[in-house]
Ligand SMILES: [Zn+2]
Ligand SMILES: [Zn+2]
Ligand SMILES: [Zn+2]
């Protein structure tokens with residue numbers, strides 16, 4: 001059956017008008033030329049990219065939600081892959097927290113539209129595509145050791161002869177029995193040795209989204225699309241298509257790979273540059289903030305100094321006013337004291353004259369005393385002396401800071 005279909009495909013590609021083929025060919029050559037220029041410039045980076053970092057590869061099989069090797073690895077449209085149970089839980093939580101029509105990928109925040117009803121969450125997660133990449137990485141990791149993964153999780157070391165292709169897990173006979181009863185025999189289980197011999201055995205061919213009964217058997221080289229036979233005839237009639245089962249040997253050397261590598265290289269260079277820009281932006285901002293803090297400190301020191309100066313100035317002015325007023329009051333006190341002493345002396349003189357002086361003597365003395373008492377009284381009246389309380393006040397109103 002498949003060989004007949006293959007012939008069909010070849011005939012289809014032969015039917016392609018030659019001009020179209022040529023145009024396409026020349027366009028590709030141009031693309032390649034551009035690619036070569038860039039590649040030669042960035043040779044070191046490109047070769048680094050080809051040497052895989054084992055830690056980075058291992059990260060691919062670890063679920064970002066439970067931080068363990070994935071079980072039933074399912075990928076979202078953004079290709080981020082999680083355990084089926086983990087992503088189900090994540091979607092349920094997201095739905096409970098928001099009224100949005102979408103949830104976001106836990107790793108890259110890509111928006112994914114999901115059915116509203118919560119009982120559909122599990123079926124949605126089940127309907128997500130199995131990550132064949134993660135599955136095969138997990139099988140590479142676990143199959144050769146032939147140890148039961150479930151037993152290992154419980155600290156036991158048991159030989160495993162079974163491989164659940166759905167969960168991408170090795171299982172011992174005991175765990176297999178339990179596993180099958182739990183999943184109502186729906187998971188395809190294979191013999192470990194068989195899977196080692198033929199790694200593709202676990203990956204049942206996908207069915208077409210639009211034609212449920214059709215296997216996704218064909219690959220369109222022009223659109224890089226996997227499709228079913230019906231879709232191939234309808235949408236890729238003029239394209240160079242091939243049967244996945246037979247004609248995949250050239251896929252890894254396809255000219256598009258160069259473009260893809262270049263594209264990813266340019267994206268990662270761009271994002272790395274953006275990342276560096278943001279980091280240096282943060283660094284610059286941090287520097288600026290600590291500089292400003294220094295400035296605030298310096299500002300405070302200046303304010304302190306100005307306050308010190310002001311305090312000194314005010315004290316100086318106050319001292320000046322104080323000493324002026326003090327002199328004034330002391331002078332006043334001195335004058336009053338002199339008048340007081342004079343009045344006392346006049347009183348004594350009057351007593352002495354009245355007691356001891358002869359009448360003739362006392363006549364002129366009394367006239368003198370009387371005259372001076374009048375003078376003293378006049379002086380005091382002229383002074384209109386009234387006690388004034390001195391108010392000394394410091395005001396900051398008219399001062400500049
Ligand atoms: Zn997980
Ligand atoms: Zn994502
Ligand atoms: Zn086991």
Ligand SMILES: [Zn+2]
Pocket residue numbers: 164165166167168179183187
């Ligand atoms: Zn399973």
Ligand SMILES: [Zn+2]
Pocket residue numbers: 208209210211214227228229230231232
């Ligand atoms: Zn189809």
Ligand SMILES: [Zn+2]
Pocket residue numbers: 220221222223224225235236239240
């Ligand atoms: Zn096509």
